[in-house]
Amino acid sequence: MSWRRIVLNPLSCGVALIAGTAAYLAGPARDSMDAASAVAVLLHMSVGCLLIAPVAWAIIRAVQRSAANFGRFLLSGIAIFASLCAATGLYETARAATGHSTAGDMASGLLHSLSGILAIGFALFYCRHIVRLRGGAGPRAVDENAPIVGVPSGEVCVPYVPFDSLANARANEKPVRRALPSWSWVVACAAFLTLTQGALFSTAALLPAYNAQEYYRDLTSTTAAQASNPLFPAGLRLQSRAGEMDGGALKVTLPDSESCGVSGCHPNAYREWHVSAHRFAGSDPLYLASLNESVRTSGEDIRGWCQGCHAPSQVIRAALRPADASRSGSESEGVGCYACHGAVGTPTRTGNGRFVLAMPRDYPFAGDPAWRGKLHDFLLRVRPAPHQRAYLKPELHRSSEFCSGCHRQSLTLAQNHFQFVRGPDEYGEWAHSPASGRNSRTAGTRVAQTCQDCHFRAQSTNRTNVSHAAPGGISTRIETSGVAASSEATRTQLLRAISLDMFAIRRMRSDGQPGEVIAPLDSPREPYALAAGTACLLDIVVRNQGVGHSFPAGYTDLTEAWLEVTVSNADGTPILSNGVVAAGQTEVPRDAHVYGSLGLDKLGEPILKHNLPAQVTEAYHRTIPSGGADIARYRFVVPPRTRNSAQQPNSIRITARLRYRSVRPGFMAWALGETAKPGSGRPAVSAPGILTLAETELFLPLSRTAPTTASSSRDWSVAERFMHYGEGLLAPQQNPDIGGAKYAFGQAKELAAARPDPWIGAGRVFLREPDLISAEHNFRKALTLSPGNPAATAELSVVYSQQGQPDRAIAALTPLVAAFPSDAAILNDLGLAQVRAGRYTEAAESFRKSLAIDPDQYAAHFQLKRCWEVLHRVPEERLEDSITRYMGEDLLAARLVPEYLKKRPEDARRAEPFPVHTLR
Numbered sequence: 001m002s003w004r005r006i007v008l009n010p011l012s013c014g015v016a017l018i019a020g021t022a023a024y025l026a027g028p029a030r031d032s033m034d035a036a037s038a039v040a041v042l043l044h045m046s047v048g049c050l051l052i053a054p055v056a057w058a059i060i061r062a063v064q065r066s067a068a069n070f071g072r073f074l075l076s077g078i079a080i081f082a083s084l085c086a087a088t089g090l091y092e093t094a095r096a097a098t099g100h101s102t103a104g105d106m107a108s109g110l111l112h113s114l115s116g117i118l119a120i121g122f123a124l125f126y127c128r129h130i131v132r133l134r135g136g137a138g139p140r141a142v143d144e145n146a147p148i149v150g151v152p153s154g155e156v157c158v159p160y161v162p163f164d165s166l167a168n169a170r171a172n173e174k175p176v177r178r179a180l181p182s183w184s185w186v187v188a189c190a191a192f193l194t195l196t197q198g199a200l201f202s203t204a205a206l207l208p209a210y211n212a213q214e215y216y217r218d219l220t221s222t223t224a225a226q227a228s229n230p231l232f233p234a235g236l237r238l239q240s241r242a243g244e245m246d247g248g249a250l251k252v253t254l255p256d257s258e259s260c261g262v263s264g265c266h267p268n269a270y271r272e273w274h275v276s277a278h279r280f281a282g283s284d285p286l287y288l289a290s291l292n293e294s295v296r297t298s299g300e301d302i303r304g305w306c307q308g309c310h311a312p313s314q315v316i317r318a319a320l321r322p323a324d325a326s327r328s329g330s331e332s333e334g335v336g337c338y339a340c341h342g343a344v345g346t347p348t349r350t351g352n353g354r355f356v357l358a359m360p361r362d363y364p365f366a367g368d369p370a371w372r373g374k375l376h377d378f379l380l381r382v383r384p385a386p387h388q389r390a391y392l393k394p395e396l397h398r399s400s401e402f403c404s405g406c407h408r409q410s411l412t413l414a415q416n417h418f419q420f421v422r423g424p425d426e427y428g429e430w431a432h433s434p435a436s437g438r439n440s441r442t443a444g445t446r447v448a449q450t451c452q453d454c455h456f457r458a459q460s461t462n463r464t465n466v467s468h469a470a471p472g473g474i475s476t477r478i479e480t481s482g483v484a485a486s487s488e489a490t491r492t493q494l495l496r497a498i499s500l501d502m503f504a505i506r507r508m509r510s511d512g513q514p515g516e517v518i519a520p521l522d523s524p525r526e527p528y529a530l531a532a533g534t535a536c537l538l539d540i541v542v543r544n545q546g547v548g549h550s551f552p553a554g555y556t557d558l559t560e561a562w563l564e565v566t567v568s569n570a571d572g573t574p575i576l577s578n579g580v581v582a583a584g585q586t587e588v589p590r591d592a593h594v595y596g597s598l599g600l601d602k603l604g605e606p607i608l609k610h611n612l613p614a615q616v617t618e619a620y621h622r623t624i625p626s627g628g629a630d631i632a633r634y635r636f637v638v639p640p641r642t643r644n645s646a647q648q649p650n651s652i653r654i655t656a657r658l659r660y661r662s663v664r665p666g667f668m669a670w671a672l673g674e675t676a677k678p679g680s681g682r683p684a685v686s687a688p689g690i691l692t693l694a695e696t697e698l699f700l701p702l703s704r705t706a707p708t709t710a711s712s713s714r715d716w717s718v719a720e721r722f723m724h725y726g727e728g729l730l731a732p733q734q735n736p737d738i739g740g741a742k743y744a745f746g747q748a749k750e751l752a753a754a755r756p757d758p759w760i761g762a763g764r765v766f767l768r769e770p771d772l773i774s775a776e777h778n779f780r781k782a783l784t785l786s787p788g789n790p791a792a793t794a795e796l797s798v799v800y801s802q803q804g805q806p807d808r809a810i811a812a813l814t815p816l817v818a819a820f821p822s823d824a825a826i827l828n829d830l831g832l833a834q835v836r837a838g839r840y841t842e843a844a845e846s847f848r849k850s851l852a853i854d855p856d857q858y859a860a861h862f863q864l865k866r867c868w869e870v871l872h873r874v875p876e877e878r879l880e881d882s883i884t885r886y887m888g889e890d891l892l893a894a895r896l897v898p899e900y901l902k903k904r905p906e907d908a909r910r911a912e913p914f915p916v917h918t919l920r
Contacts, residue, residue: 011058014051018044019120026113031386033363033379041383045093052086062126074126081119088112096382099264103384208347210852212879218350219886222414233301233414234308234315235353236405239344254313255360257336259367264381266337269468273337277473281334282311286558286663289671290610298415298613305415305613308353309406312339316357335406341391346401350855351408351427361390400430403451410856413886415613418602420856420887423612424556426549427451428854431822433626435548438822440790442627449548472553497546498624500563500656500696503725508535517743520721521698529701530652532640537916540565540632540656541724542694544624551624552595552660558610560661561595561693562588563632567639567919570651570699575639576919579659581690586665590906593632593917597621598907604896609670617893619900620911629728631737636919638702650703658694719752723761730765732913741765756782760792767795775799790816797829806837817846824853828860840867858887 021044029037059079066072088111092102102109218235221227229237257279261270273279281287287310294302307315311334342357363379365372380387396402409423430436430451437448456466504519507530514537518528530536540563544551552559567576579592588594599607599615607615624630639652668688726744729737742765748758763778776799782792793812800809813830820826831846844867847860854860861884868877901908909915 011051011054014047015055015120015123017047018051019116021047022113022116025383031361031389033361033386033390035364037383037386038363038379041379045089045382048086048089049093052090055082068129071126071129074122074129077122078119078126081115081122084115085112085119088115092382096378099381101264101381101384103388109385208349208852210848210855212876212883214348215350215851215855216879216883218348218352218354218412219420219883220413231304231308231315231319233305234312234319235305235351235355236308236312236315237347237354237356238316239356239358254316255338255362255366257333257338260337262377264377270337272468273470276468276470278335278468278470279333281309281473282307282314283334286610286668286671290612293609294611294613297611302415302613305352310334312336312353312357337391340397340402343396343402343405344393345396346405348855349401349404349408349427349853350410351404351406351425352410352412353406355402355405358390361386398450398452400427400436400451403427407451409612411613411615416616418616421616421890422856424554426553428856429549429553429626431854432825433548435626436822438820440794440816440820440823440826443790443820445627451548454548495693497544498551498658498694499541499543499545500658500694501541501543501721501724502538502654502656502696502698503541503721504539505530505700506537506539508537517740519725519744519747520718521700523718529703530638532638532702534638536636536638538565538634538636538654539725540634541629541721541728542624542632542658543629543724543728544626548626550626553623555610556595556597556621556623557599557607558663558667559596560588560659560664562659563593564657564659565632565634565917565919566655567636568653568655570653572653575652576636578634578917578919581659591909591917593634593915594910595622595624595630597623598910600896600900602892602896604900606900608667610667617890617896619897619904619907622910625731628731629724630731631725631728631914633914633916634919635916638700651699651701653697653699655697656695657692660691660693662688715751716755719748719755719758722748722751723758726761726765729914730761730768735913736768737914738765738769754785756786756789756792759785760789760795763792763795767798770802772799772803776803790819794826794829797833801829801833801836804836806833809833810837810839821849822853824850824857824860827853828857828863831860831863835863835867840870843867844871856887858884858889861887 021040024040025037025044029040059075059082063072063075063079066075088108092105092108092112095102095105217227221232224230224232227233229235231238257270257273260266261274277284287306291303291306291310294306304315304318313333313336338357338360342360343355344358346355348354363376365376367373368376404427408425408427410425411418411421411423413419432439434442434446435449437443437446452466455470455472456468458466502521504517505521506514506517509515518524518526519539542563547553552561562579564579564581565577566574566580568574579589581588598619598621599612600617600619601607601614602616606619622630722744726741726748729741729744742762745758745762745765749762752758759778759782763775763782766772766775766778776796779792779796779799782789783796786792793816797809797812797816800806800812810830810833813826813833816823816826817830827846827850831843831850834840834843834846844864847864847867850860851857851864861880865877865880865884868874868880897911901911909917
C-alpha cells in the first residue's frame, strides 16, 4: 500500500478535515469568533460525529488483519485515544446543546485536545508501518499478510538461510532510515505550540511611562478635538478594529449585562452584580439628582464626564450611535459586565474614567431572537475560550491599577473652569497604605492586598471565581430595595476594621492648661483617681486598622461618621454625653467629632448638593488613612458620686461608639425631593440606618486604686497602643502635637526597647520638630535592632538629605528604590537628593518614574521643571511649567476658607487639628 492510497482514502480525508479545523481554531483563529470560526467549529463537530462509526469499524478490521505485534500496539493506541477524543467531544457537545457552558470543563477540553493529537500521531506511525510492510518503503519490505507460495495452509515455513550468508548480508546492508515523513514534524510542532501558546499570552504592561504631552492634554482639554477622544468629556476611550466603524457609527451591538446572566453562562455572577452598587451606579436617585444639579450649574457637557464612570455603555451608545442612546435598560445598567470585562488597560494613572474599552467580539447572530440566536448561544457554550480571553484578563482585572480608572478622581479645567482640584482617591490612598505593600515606610505591617481581595473576594481556591457583589458602595437602591445581603456585606466589611481606645486623660491645672498624662487608663503604671468636680481632657484613639484606604472613603461630603460618647454611673444612669442622635432626630449634633469633608465653591458657599464641578477647595477634611490614627479629645467635669455598682464600685463608666451612615439625611431628603416626585417613576426611599462600627467602654475610678503591673507579655501590646496614640498626635499636617507625640513614643521605647518601631516613631517626631541629630540617633538605633529596615532607612535618608549629605542619602535610597519600585515617595526622595548633589539628569529620571506611578504630584512636576531648566531642555521645561501652573497652589483657599469658618464656628471646630468637644 502506498501513501497515495492512504491520503486519498475518504476516511483519511475526514480525519484530515477534523485535524485541519482543529489546527485552524487553535492557531490563526485562536481568538476569533467570526463567521469562518463558526463554520470551522460546526464542521469539526459534525464531521467528528459522522466519523465515529467508520473509524471504529476501520480499527476493528485492521486489528483482525494485522499479524505483527507492533502493528497491533499502534492500533491499540489509535483505538484508546480516538475513543477518548470522541467521548470528550460528545460530552462537551451534549453539555452545550443542553444549555451548559463548557468553560468550567477544563479537564475535559484538555483531554479532548491531547487525545486527538495522540490519536493522529499513532495513526501516522501506523500508516508508515503499513507502507513499509507492503512495499512502499524499499526492497526489504515484506507483506506480512501475503501467503507463502508452496506451503500448505496452516503450516509454518521457515526458509533455510546459511549463517555465513546471513552474516555477510547484514554486514553489507545499508541502514534503513526509520523516520516519519518530514511534514509530520511540522504537525507535531504545531500541536506543541497550540498547547503552549496560552502560557505565552500576556496583557500589556500595567505601568505606563510618564508622557508629559498626554498628561498636559488630559489636564487642560476642553473639547473632544483637544482630547483626541470622540467620547470627551468622558475619560474612557474606545479601541476599535477595522470594519467595526461605519461613518462614526458603531456597527456591532454592545452586550447588555442581562445577556451574560442567561442559563449556561454566568447566572451566579449576574445575580450578585444585580444587587450591587455597580449595577445602580447609573440609576440611583442620589446620583441622578446630583448629576442634574451639576448639569444645571456647570453645563450639559458635565453629563458625559459623570457617565464615563457611572454608565460607560450609555456614553458609547450616545456618542457613536445616537439612535441607541435611549435603548431601554442601558441607563439602569450602570457599570455593567462590558464596562469592566471589555477593558483592555488604563493608559494613565490620572483616573476620571480614563480606561480603554475594546469592541466586543462575538459569534454571528448575537442577540437574534430566532433560531440563529440559539445557534450563537450554542457556539459560545461549546467554544468559550476566545470569549474568555477577550473578556477576562487576569493580570489586569486582578490589579488595583484597573480600579484606578474610576476610583481616582480630580477636577480639571474642563469641569470646574478653574484649575486642578483633587477629588476622592481610593486608589492613591491604597497605594500609600500598608495594604498595598508598596510603601517602604509601612512595609511589613500588614499582608499586601489588592482592591479585589476585599471587594471581589474569591469564592474558592480558583481565583477566577469571585464574588461580584462588590460591597462598600453607596446606593440608596441597595439600602431600601429589600436586598439585605448587600447592606450586611458592607457592614460586615467595616466591622473590626476600626478600633476605639480610650487611652489617656489629662487633669486640667488651676491655670486652665492640661496637666500630666495618665495612660493607658485600663492598665495604669501608677495609681490614680478622679475627684468629683475635676476638669479633665479625655483622648480617644480612633484607628483605621483594617480598611485598605482612608475611612470614610469615596465621597466624604455624602457620608457621615461620628463619635458618640456617654458618661454614666456604674449602674448605667447617663450623666454626660456628646454626639448622641436623639430619638426622632436625624441630624448629627453640630459639636460631635465628625469624619468627612465640606467643599466650597468660588463664592465660598458650601457644596451641599454634591455638585462637585463647582468645588474649588474644602473648608475641612478629616479622614483616617489606612493604618493611621486620629485623636478625639473631650472636655468634661467629673460628676459627683451617686449610686455604686457591685461590679465596679466608686467609678464612672464612659462608653464610646463610632457611628456611621452612608448618606447624609439632608442630602437624601433633597435628592429624593428631586427624583421621587409624582410621575417620575422613581421609588420612594427612606433615610439609611445608622450602623455602629466600633464600641468600647471604660470604668474610671473615683477612689484611689492599686497600680496594675503589666507582665512582660503585655509590654508590646501596651507599647503598640502608645505608638498609635503618638501617630494620632503626629498625624495633622499643620500644628501636630509634637510634645504629646514625643511623650507617647518615649513610653513605647521604655516598654519595647528591643523593637525598632518605637524608635522609628520617635525619629519621625524629631524630624517634624525638626531635631535632625536626635532623629538620626533614633533611626540608627532602629537599624541596629533591625538591620536593613526599609522604614528606618527611608527616614534616615531624609535626615542625610536635610543635613547636606546627599551622597549618603542616595546610597541609602538606591537599594530601596530597587526593592520598592512602585513607591513614588521614595523616588521623590531620591530625586531631591540627586538635585542637591547636582546630578540633574538622574534626578529628572527619578521624577519621571515617580510621575509614571502618580502623575498628579505637584511637587514632582515642579522639581522636574527645575531639572529641565538646569539641563537647558527648553521644550520640556516649558511643558512642565505649564503643568505646574494648572496644578498650582489653591489661591482661593487662603481667602475663602477663613471667611467661611469665621461665619460657621461649628465647622471651624471641625477644621482644627485637635478639636476639643464638651461632654454636656
